[in-house]
Amino acid sequence: MRYLITFSYDGTSFYGYQKQPKLRTVEGELESALKFISGGEDITIHSSGRTDRGVHAINQYAHFDLNKDITLYKLKCALNTHTSNDIYIKKVEIVDNLFHARYSVKKKTYIYKLNTNEYNPLERNYVFQYNKKLDINKMNTEIKNLIGKHDYSSFVNMEDKKESYIRTIYDAYINEDNGIITFTFIGDGFLKYQIRNMVGALIEVCTKNRSIKSILEAKDRTTFGKIAPPEGLYLLDVEY
Amino acid sequence: MRYLITFSYDGTSFYGYQKQPKLRTVEGELESALKFISGGEDITIHSSGRTDRGVHAINQYAHFDLNKDITLYKLKCALNTHTSNDIYIKKVEIVDNLFHARYSVKKKTYIYKLNTNEYNPLERNYVFQYNKKLDINKMNTEIKNLIGKHDYSSFVNMEDKKESYIRTIYDAYINEDNGIITFTFIGDGFLKYQIRNMVGALIEVCTKNRSIKSILEAKDRTTFGKIAPPEGLYLLDVEY
Numbered sequence: 001m002r003y004l005i006t007f008s009y010d011g012t013s014f015y016g017y018q019k020q021p022k023l024r025t026v027e028g029e030l031e032s033a034l035k036f037i038s039g040g041e042d043i044t045i046h047s048s049g050r051t052d053r054g055v056h057a058i059n060q061y062a063h064f065d066l067n068k069d070i071t072l073y074k075l076k077c078a079l080n081t082h083t084s085n086d087i088y089i090k091k092v093e094i095v096d097n098l099f100h101a102r103y104s105v106k107k108k109t110y111i112y113k114l115n116t117n118e119y120n121p122l123e124r125n126y127v128f129q130y131n132k133k134l135d136i137n138k139m140n141t142e143i144k145n146l147i148g149k150h151d152y153s154s155f156v157n158m159e160d161k162k163e164s165y166i167r168t169i170y171d172a173y174i175n176e177d178n179g180i181i182t183f184t185f186i187g188d189g190f191l192k193y194q195i196r197n198m199v200g201a202l203i204e205v206c207t208k209n210r211s212i213k214s215i216l217e218a219k220d221r222t223t224f225g226k227i228a229p230p231e232g233l234y235l236l237d238v239e240y
Numbered sequence: 241m242r243y244l245i246t247f248s249y250d251g252t253s254f255y256g257y258q259k260q261p262k263l264r265t266v267e268g269e270l271e272s273a274l275k276f277i278s279g280g281e282d283i284t285i286h287s288s289g290r291t292d293r294g295v296h297a298i299n300q301y302a303h304f305d306l307n308k309d310i311t312l313y314k315l316k317c318a319l320n321t322h323t324s325n326d327i328y329i330k331k332v333e334i335v336d337n338l339f340h341a342r343y344s345v346k347k348k349t350y351i352y353k354l355n356t357n358e359y360n361p362l363e364r365n366y367v368f369q370y371n372k373k374l375d376i377n378k379m380n381t382e383i384k385n386l387i388g389k390h391d392y393s394s395f396v397n398m399e400d401k402k403e404s405y406i407r408t409i410y411d412a413y414i415n416e417d418n419g420i421i422t423f424t425f426i427g428d429g430f431l432k433y434q435i436r437n438m439v440g441a442l443i444e445v446c447t448k449n450r451s452i453k454s455i456l457e458a459k460d461r462t463t464f465g466k467i468a469p470p471e472g473l474y475l476l477d478v479e480y
Contacts, residue, residue, distance in 0.1 A: 010361045056362060088361045121250045121328045122296060122366065 002099060004063045005030075005079065006091040009056065011230065012125040013086055016053040026051075026087060030062065033082035037075070038066055046101045048108065048238045049189070052196075054230030056126070059090070059237040063101040099240070107170065107239040109186045112199045113232045117179035127180065128199075128232035134206045136176050142205045143172045143183070145212040146198060153219045155197035165191060165219075174202075184236075197221070199228035242339060244303045245270075245319065246331040249296065251470065252365040253326055256293040266291075266327060270302065273322035277315070278306055286341045288348065288478045289429070292436075294470030296366070299330070299477040303341040339480070347410065347479040349426045352439045353472045357419035367420065368439075368472035374446045376416050382445045383412045383423070385452040386438060393459045395437035405431060405459075414442075424476075437461070439468035 007030075015023040019031065027045060034043040047062040070078070072092045079089040115127040116134065146169050153165035169187040176182075183199055201224050204210045208225075215223050247270075255263040259271065267285060274283040287302040310318070312332045319329040355367040356374065386409050393405035409427040416422075423439055441464050444450045448465075455463050 008361055010364070058362075085364050086361045088359050090358065118330065119328050121248055121326045122298075124250070124325050126362065 001067065002063055002065050002095050002097050003075065004061060004093050004095040004099065004101065005089050007060050007062070007087060007089045008058050009060065009088070010086040010125070011051060011054050011056045014053065017047065017050040017055075026057075026060075029083050029087060030079070033079050034064060034066065036082050037070075037078045038068055048101050048105050048235075050192075051233075051235055052192070052230055054125075055233045055235070057235040060235055061101050061238050061240075063095060063099060104240050105189060105238055107186055108189060109184065109236040109238075110190065110195050111234050111236050112183040112185075112195060112228065113234070114181040114183070114199075114228075115179065116181060125231050128229050130203070132207060134181065134203065136174055136181065139202045139205055140174045142212040143174060143202060145216060146172050146185075150216060151219055152191055152194055152216070154215050154221055154223060155194045155201070156191045156221060157193055158221050160192050162191065167191065167194075172198075193227060196228045196230065196233060199232070200224065200226045203228070241307065242303055242305050242335050242337050243315065244301060244333050244335040244339065244341065245329050247300050247302070247327060247329045248298050249300065249328070250326040250365070251291060251294050251296045254293065257287065257290040257295075266297075266300075269323050269327060270319070273319050274304060274306065276322050277310075277318045278308055288341050288345050288475075290432075291473075291475055292433070292470050294365075295473045295475070297475040300475055301341050301478050301480075303335060303339060344480050345429060345478055347426055348429060349424065349476040349478075350430065350435050351474050351476050352423040352425075352435060352468065353474070354421040354423070354439075354468075355419065356421060365471050368469050370443070372447060374421065374443065376414055376421065379442045379445055380414045382452040383414060383442060385456060386412050386425075390456060391459055392431055392434055392456070394455050394461055394463060395434045395441070396431045396461060397433055398461050400432050402431065407431065407434075412438075433467060436468045436470065436473060439472070440464065440466045443468070 009026050014026050017026045019025050019027040030045055043064050043066060045062045045064045047060060051057060076089055076092045113127045114130050116130055119129050149168045151165045152167055167187055167189055169185060171186045174181060174183050185195055201212060201215050204224050205212060210224060249266050255265050257266045259265050259267040270285055283304050283306060285302045285304040287300060291297060316329055316332045353367045354370050356370055359369050389408045391405045392407055407427055407429055409425060411426045414421060414423050425435055441452060441455050444464050445452060450464060
């Protein structure tokens, strides 16, 4: 039986999503729980994609195959019992055997939160604290140049070799609410560090008078400076 | 020179406010910073009052005496440099030598947050997760019986001996916003565990059909059950 789980996590205390020997990761913790629930069997989970260390998920998805006579409700409870309190399994459902949490993805939505108010220690792991002046209208015009089917190699780590850096961004926009600036990106998939680099570049649009078009067209990560830190980034949702 | 600082902290990773040998506390961390800033002198800080382990502060206040030629701005920066990122000093000002952060308090406001929505791992240290049914109108009627000058010994730990359990609550009320219930208490001062016990009692008003009047008049902590956990409690502000 193939199961799909919807879950959220606080990325602060994990060494990222992906399983790593001896380190506490989201994937590692879920697979340990499943091993316990299945009675000792090694069960591989397949998520919609990794998130980096410190990045959060509001709705992340993963599938796995499990042969056990258990109700969906009991499986949800068992997963929540055997994972720590910075992961929460929201939903467990049965899916077709052809469904794949990574390959069946249609759209992914990420948000990035930036706090321009006074530093708040209670929010320190959940927003990027940024106190220089930003022109939101300018960023909102520039961000539109990221929409479309493009080679996004300007926004990846140079060492991170891929067959293709072409992805499609369906929509991208910026909101401000009481000093919290939220960047939203909706696309068919994103490269490692792509969103944090796009946010970093959008900040330089204001602080260094850069243009997104020229950064994008350079296809070269070295044309701008800082990547935005992980604590502001959230995987908001995935559409299948 | 007597200084008053306004500061906030995330109580999650501290062993409470009050200084304790070998444990990381808010008071301990601030005094270490001041010792460094003063060049090795032991400086005692006096806060508006302690908060328990896991309890947060949005605006906490403390005074200390320091003989050093330093601007307010530089002292603020130095304090923030020498404390960790779960404390933030918002303001430093000079006060009269007769001012005392504890004895000069006129009013204190605490809030208590309860989440009745689905569990959110990102909020786990900042709200009390509560998923049984609560009658907010009933609690809002009952909470009014806590207002006034009363002996609040029903809401303290029995072992916590005090000369007087009489305090005055000026106002107390409950709001709900999208499944987050916020209790607000404004008073001249609160006993240890008083607010968390009052919240626990107000929950029992709904779940066990209790009356606040009878609990208050009993002057006996054993008449009701559970204390509410610390993570939902915030010192919101102090009036001098």
